[in-house]
């Protein structure tokens with residue numbers, strides 16, 4: 360009966376395909392999970408200690424809405440040192456994770472019916488964020504044969520007079536793809552010609568293997584058209600701290616800040632103090648985690664290939680995205696049956712959009728022993744299908 364009180368937007372919102380799967384996992388004992396997309400490390404102690412210290416010192420009040428100036432300076436310096444981009448701290452907003460920053464970017468820039476081009480498969484929250492802001496999602500499939508990079512020509516085919524923005528999430532969750540500078544330059548050309556903006560979700564930018572991440576805002580002419588989103592969750596194993604940031608041109612940042620002021624006030628003070636230590640002092644800790652992810656990445660990709668799958672070699676983030684079409688099962692059937700029969704949780708590719716059909720996402724931010732055992736079980740499962 361309370362259904363009648365729901366807004367159309369809430370009613371139309373699809374539940375996350377990932378959550379549905381976690382509910383199944385929660386009810387099965389002895390599961391090895393390659394499902395959840397978060398680091399298995401605890402936050403480096405130095406980071407935790409600075410939060411504890413700030414609480415002991417009584418730093419328990421709100422910070423300024425945009426975030427602690429020291430943190431915003433540190434973010435701007437970090438981006439300058441790694442990508443050569445100049446941002447004033449007035450162009451930087453500290454958010455409650457990239458999740459909030461994405462929501463702010465969409466709400467600050469979209470009018471009802473504005474279209475946003477999103478490569479697919481991609482992070483589950485992208486369509487929801489755009490729809491909740493009144494925008495319309497225009498998916499553009501990406502392909503294993505093309506290293507899951509989105510191309511300028513595929514984008515251009517979907518452009519209409521209503522197109523406002525492109526949401527680029529690279530390194531990509533779930534494919535592990537990154538974009539080459541050449542492809543980004545071609546996209547930048549489309550962005551300029553059609554007068555668009557870009558939301559660049561670069562939360563995995565520190566997690567690359569052998570290939571260097573290209574920051575979209577560093578492509579000539581793109582800084583003034585890009586809302587650059589970054590965070591602490593993945594690089595510093597800080598998912599529970601809920602800190603991220605947005606760097607954007609003046610007017611867009613001011614609009615995002617207004618929404619943030621009214622809805623959030625500020626990110627948690629202790630978490631911001633922790634983030635200052637992370638960004639200033641914990642680059643080496645992050646590098647060590649990345650080295651470890653790299654070992655796991657090579658191990659899981661090799662193992663999945665030995666199971667008979669074609670598996671794109673991920674160049675960033677911490678996901679492998681094997682092609683499971685040789686089993687004759689759909690992504691959902693594969694994930695459900697693997698869980699039922701061998702107690703291994705993976706996420707069906709379709710949770711990341713229709714073009715994820717034929718794939719499953721395996722997160723390798725999991726201990727090596729578990730990955731080893733999961734691969735043995737996957738092999739048994741695949742053999743049982745023959």
Ligand SMILES: Cc1ncc(COP(=O)(O)O)c(C=O)c1O
Pocket residue numbers: 396455456457458459482528531532560562590591592598601602603
């Ligand atoms: C691509 C991508 N963007 C954003 C997020 C959300 O990150 P945060 O913890 O900073 O809100 C995630 C989390 O999985 C992600 O994979």
